[in-house]
Structures are given as C-alpha cells and as structure tokens.
Amino acid sequence: MITDDVRAARQKLVLDHFHDEVRQEWDDVLATFPHPHYELIPTMTVHDGDGAVRGYYHDTRVAFPDQDHEIIALRHSDDAVIAEFWLLGTHLGPLGAIPPTGNRFRVRMTAYFLFDADENLVCERVYFDSLSMLKQLIGGLNMRHPRNWLLALRCLRGLLKMAGDEPHPSLVDTPKADLDLPPTAPDASKPDVS
Secondary structure, X not given: OOXXXXXXXXXXXXXXXXXXXXXXXXXXHHOOOOOOEEEEOXXXXXXXXXXXXXXXXXXXXXXXXXXXXXXXXXXXXXXXXXXXXXXXEEOOOOEOOEOOOOOEEEEEEEEEEEEOOOOOEEEEEEEEOHHHHHHHHOOOOOOOOOHHHHHHHHHHHHHHHHHOOOOOHHHHOOOOOOOOOOOOOOOOOOOOOO
C-alpha cells in the first residue's frame, strides 16, 4: 500500500501536470516525466520521447488552442493516480486529417498516470469515447447551410483517412494479466480444523 506522503506527492505532480498543460508550459509538463510517454487508447497511438510528445502537444493545440480540463475526481492505486476529467476546447485547426469545424467539444475522459517503483511518472494512458468528440465536432455542423456541405464531406474524408492508421503494437500485443493473488496469512481468530 502507498503511504499518505507518496499519495500527496503523486497528486501534486498530477495536478501540476494538468495545470502546466493548460498554460502550455511544455518544458514544465515534460519535467514531470523522466522519459515522456503518452498512450492514447481510442486512437491506438503512442507518443514516446521528448520530440514525439512535443509534437503531440503542438498538434492538439493547433486543433484546440483553448483546450482545458475540468477535473472530476482523482483516485489512487498502488501504482497510479487515476484522473477523471472533462476535456474541452474549440476546433479551430486541423485535427489530423479532419479540417477545423469551429465547434466546441466537452468529452469525459480518464487518464492513468502510471508510476514505477522509484515513484517516477512513466506513462499517461488516456481513455475516452472518440465518437462523443466527433459527434460534437462534426455533428454540430448545420447541414441546412450549403456552405457546410463541402466541410462535412472534407471531415468525412479526413476521418476515413485516419481510420486506416495501424494501431501501435504495444497497445495491441499486451501480456495477459496475472490474476493469481499471493497467499494470505491464516486468520488467527479462526481455529485450525485440519
């Protein structure tokens, strides 16, 4: 079990990480990792290392310059802080191959901030429903206006182009969980009947 001091230190690191992302202070965010590593489960992509993570930050802030978080809850486990939050922003730049729609989104997410035995943050693994985001970005186009028809077609084409991307092997080739629990000590309050 983790101690209260470890829990407090992890929570501070995670909250600083969130705060610095909103401020777009990338050096400070990257300083929370000895080796930056993001895993985005809905898109099956991995951003590993300083350059790849900075590219991820750049691309997401081009798409959503006002990206922000609303934290719902933080939970602690033996090797992680699990954050539930709303991610929100306005689609003002391209999101991969999807052109900007100008629409806002607000999507509920979960991020696992994973720590190693030395209390180093080694991974941020993010889960969210990408369809909820796409419904808000693309579904928010008013199709009664002919000017949006071409944009909707470009969005659909961009989405189809992105759908063909290969998933990162580390997110597909995962080891099976070891669910064998260690033996517990006998309960001294119960008599041994053997």
